[in-house]
């Protein structure tokens with residue numbers, strides 16, 4: 299009798315634990331397969347903002363896979379080298395073996411870390427970068443990969459335009475041509491390089507996406523003063539992973555995004571998230587929402603699918 303009495307609380311506890319795990323598992327909806335299903339992509343401009351998982355000391359970084367209405371593929375940035383497996387899995391699920399446009403916003407490891415692996419592993423149309431040179435091992439690795447595979451290299455600067463497939467116009471607003479390096483570069487160059495990030499707008503009919511790399515507020519303010527309304531975009535890749543170094547008011551107001559996505563390992567700064575959300579922008583963070591798909595037929599409206607549902611509204 300004594301033994302039974304002792305066992306009962308343990309059994310009850312076990313039962314509660316099993317129930318809790320079951321309920322949690324049922325609530326955790328995972329739309330990975332839906333997000334990485336390419337069957338609806340024809341006729342649409344689609345951006346898939348990847349949730350990357352770092353397996354090193356570096357930040358996981360940014361990577362966005364874009365498909366044009368006529369089936370061309372663009373990748374903007376490609377996380378640190380340890381995130382390559384996430385990018386590869388996404389490309390496999392989408393059935394992508396050719397990357398027509400491989401674009402680097404700036405040469406930091408959390409943006410170009412997986413470039414060498416992509417260049418060696420895939421059929422690449424051309425690599426697009428800014429002029430910024432950055433003598434580090436991962437930068438040299440991918441420059442070597444470019445040479446070894448004879449992949450065309452296109453340098454972009456303010457004022458350039460090109461077509462992504464037959465229907466999507468790409469405009470470059472930043473950086474200006476002719477980089478002036480300071481004495482002692484690249485010592486202490488983090489801010490210098492981030493401020494020279496590629497600012498690129500993709501327009502399909504009445505829909506548009508703005509890619510910002512890791513721009514800081516001083517560049518944002520200059521660009522907003524120069525281009526104003528021309529920056530207006532439905533969808534914004536939030537600069538610098540949603541950190542407080544970026545997303546100044548003049549820039550946010552000029553863009554006026556309906557949808558904003560922050561690719562980060564954590565909430566960088568709640569104030570920045572709230573600035574977007576309080577302005578009515580539908581704002582996502584990959585570390586919470588998982589990968590995020592934003593897609594449009596070019597009519598100025600967007601379909602958004604996040605991998606996970608939010609548990610409560612703790613961010614607001």
Ligand SMILES: [Zn+2]
Pocket residue numbers: 359360406408409512538539
């Ligand atoms: Zn970064």
